[in-house]
Amino acid sequence: KVGNHDAIVPSISGWARQHGINTIFVDDRDPFARGFQVT
Structure with a gap:
């Protein structure tokens, strides 16, 4: 949990x-x- 929220640990x-x-x-x-620019 993070505070009052359900949470996951990504990997x-x-x-x-x-x-x-x-x-x-x-x-x-x-x-x-x-580089260069074409105008």
């Missing part, structure tokens, strides 16, 4: 595998480093 279970590791960086010389 999540499962498994996962690591398929790879990435390193992402932004090149300071890239003129579109932050």
Whole structure:
């Protein structure tokens, strides 16, 4: 119970595998480093 209310305790279970590791960086010389907008 939480106060006067009935309550539950949620839980999540499962498994996962690591398929790879990435390193992402932004090149300071890239003129579109932050993206672009078409108007």
